[in-house]
Amino acid sequence: MTDPRHNLRDIYPPTGPEIIAKSWQTEAAMRMLMNNLHPDVAENPHELVVYGGIGRAARTWQDFDRIVAALRDLDGDETLLVQSGKPVGIFRTHADAPRVLIANSNLVPHWATWDHFNELDRKGLAMYGQMTAGSWIYIGTQGIVQGTYETFAEAGRQHYGGDLTGKWILTGGLGGMGGAQPLAAVFAGACCLAVECNPDSIDFRLRTKYLDEKTDSLDEALAMIDRWTAAGEAKSVGLLGNAADVFPELVRRMNAGGPRPDIVTDQTSAHDPVNGYLPQGWSIAQWKAGRESDPKAVEKAARASMKTHVAAMVDFWNAGVPTLDYGNNIRQVALEEGFENAFAFPGFVPAYIRPLFCRGVGPFRWCALSGDPEDIYRTDAKMKELFPDDAHLHQWLDMARDRIAFQGLPARICWIGLGDRHKAGLAFNDMVRSGELKAPVVIGRDHLDSGSVASPNRETEAMKDGSDAVSDWPLLNALLNTASGATWVSLHHGGGVGMGFSQHSGMVICCDGTAEADARLARVLWNDPATGVMRHADAGYEIARDCAREHGLRLPGIL
């Protein structure tokens, strides 16, 4: 093997109730590392790439093997240190300390650029951990459906009294992430009209049932939307076309008394003007050729089209239609192209995610180490039992079971917050103890949680007090999770938005059915979301302050 990052092995985590490590805590870390590289989970497992560009689970295959060996051998009072995907030390700690501590891709700020990272990477000194790739809690595409669903549902709560029946969402882009939009919209109870220029993207989403219908006629698409909304049916249609043509046309029709969308957004790949956005008037073939022969010309044309596209979104916004940027940087491009009013409508985080973050609500998830889907279905039922009045949650659980296939070890994601997370954790631990589940489960979350991320261009954009760039918060979150007894804790740099632009932390905790795990779960699953409530209360959000008071948080300098 000459390339330390290439290997044809297929990795599957062990399943079932027998362990090969010395305890479930270390077995859990080992299975989850392997699950991140499962052929159904990872985007490019032979290169150790899990997702998000070059987000890896281990630095090299040799490091992967050494991590596995270390975890198999680790005692219950020892801790393994992983530095940018490489196992660097095993130290004596104690039973309530984490079994693994991870730091990935962290660089001293002045050197925190892709250039410097790439230089280190070439020397074998670095690994990009993304968020959940290097911290071993990625669970496939279920996460993006759920995040989009929560965003649409929160928009529904804010603008339509929590009921999106008979409403429709206009958007663009059905790519890797954006393809989750029609399914998420339907989950949230709304119809969806998604404009996509690439027929293959549309067909792929039809095949996987993320999308219900397709057409290349705007009139036909609008007729479907009209029929479905009138009937109170939630369904979706993919319209083959260019969003920069369709959006302005829909503005014209709306202004002329035609149909009016209830929510407008976009997930074309506007962040990459050379490769991600089809310019108006170009065919896909022309576009592909142009990217090779004259990328500058493509970029210029794409940027001009984005300006038109954003201008239409601002028209919707000015007409009173809730409109949001989905983190693809399209407003910034329009601004640079001279459209001064580009930032008239908000980003999705300040508009819809932050109110959730204020209550410690974020991408909570768990995974059945048994490998048995039944274990997840039992936890689904337990969640309904624990939170009998949360219709939104019940709906998500039903639809997720129905329409989202498991990838690798069966897992479930659902956004819950402070006061609920530890209840779920304790209940699951009890189910492991009683044998109701066939093996332990792990509970974790994405790094883009309420208290665990500083990312001024996305998750902490436009904080009320201007503290967007303060990264004390994710560091405190990691230290507190370590002090509270999470099973593994991670600190990363550059996830989501790239080198220099974010710092964030992760935690995973194992429900092994023991009483000791009860104590740890009660602490970790309370403290972790509580740091998010604290961070938002400090920034001045009333929702967070109320939530802190309601839960009796002790925030001396804040409340």
Added chain:
Amino acid sequence: MTDPRHNLRDIYPPTGPEIIAKSWQTEAAMRMLMNNLHPDVAENPHELVVYGGIGRAARTWQDFDRIVAALRDLDGDETLLVQSGKPVGIFRTHADAPRVLIANSNLVPHWATWDHFNELDRKGLAMYGQMTAGSWIYIGTQGIVQGTYETFAEAGRQHYGGDLTGKWILTGGLGGMGGAQPLAAVFAGACCLAVECNPDSIDFRLRTKYLDEKTDSLDEALAMIDRWTAAGEAKSVGLLGNAADVFPELVRRMNAGGPRPDIVTDQTSAHDPVNGYLPQGWSIAQWKAGRESDPKAVEKAARASMKTHVAAMVDFWNAGVPTLDYGNNIRQVALEEGFENAFAFPGFVPAYIRPLFCRGVGPFRWCALSGDPEDIYRTDAKMKELFPDDAHLHQWLDMARDRIAFQGLPARICWIGLGDRHKAGLAFNDMVRSGELKAPVVIGRDHLDSGSVASPNRETEAMKDGSDAVSDWPLLNALLNTASGATWVSLHHGGGVGMGFSQHSGMVICCDGTAEADARLARVLWNDPATGVMRHADAGYEIARDCAREHGLRLPGIL
């Protein structure tokens, strides 16, 4: 009180064996916070400034009061979170977890500049923690004497068989830090000729006995040096003059067969060309006036003089005299002025400190919470008993007792490493238990320790493998110290070299005489220096690899 950072109160830590907090762990944190603001310790205590420009112990006076109140009330299974000098949360953890977790001045890299920091600071959202200011383990000037002593002593070991008797050190600058040089040289057994342009700086050091003699004649200074070195006496002289004049003149004399220094360095404030370095041919009065009226002209003249100054240092180096940059950036200025060979001689860290870091040796320190100097003298004696063959250590302890006055709570610093630190900690804890000491002691270290800092312009300059900017290491250090049970743990950004240029972590642990503390001390004071050995072993230093093998460290991806 309108300025939240100004207050005329004088803060003195409580002393003696009675506590006002609920345990010694929290009492310790409270006393050390207060000690950082003790009138004899802090540079500007009424503004909460401890040292190093604007390095503070708490964000505002109200935050100081709230931290004290929180610490007094904190239970033995609770943890206080401090965010840039403000107490933000109290959480349930467990007895073996830290009582305080601190994150100061951390910023997402792209925004990690003084400009952005100052903007936040003006809004009341930030505090500069320096290294030990915001982490409550600053002990006054003893630290700088010891650091300089270790550097000179290591140079003596490398170049002169460990014996500096009859040798002399040429340097410039007797300011706040540089003034420690003559005393440190004498401690190391060498004579010192220090060129200083400001008569007040010379007189101050004479008064406090850091300096033995003064003169304004080079001939007279050299005659003293000649006399002392011949007699094997270690003494120092301050020469009133401009280093940029004197250094080249000494090169000329050396080349003409005159006296030849044995070590050359410099601590003029070359890092600040406007305010820190007197240009050749200028009087002090002219310089002061010029800084107001025409700072650009001062800078230009100062930079030209620095070039001359560095050229002389390179001449010494080329003549075979060990020459070192002491972290004042003077080589960089000379390079910018067109002197290509400016970096011919090394910085002090790669040359002399790194071999110590490779063995986990760094600025270890402890402080007697009783307030009684006798407690420190007893620990001094214990250190000699524990390490009977370490002549270097014995010499330091004797001289420090003799010539360095305590500031605030009595404290001692001495550089020891992996394998020794935990022995000292356990012995001290035993002395507390037996009543030999009047009250508990705390043990800590500077952030610029072996495994706890990433600072590519200073502590991690020119790492063997090019990993200077990788900051996974200090983050892992903080996480591991948290997992091991230090009493408080901190993560800072920007200490020493300013915003954007460093990330580093601190730890302090309390010896309260209990068996539980024994277990924590054994873990923390082993693991903490071991992370330094690990980091340097990973970078390829043989000394570190040997040290790791000798101590049986388990470094799976490294050894």
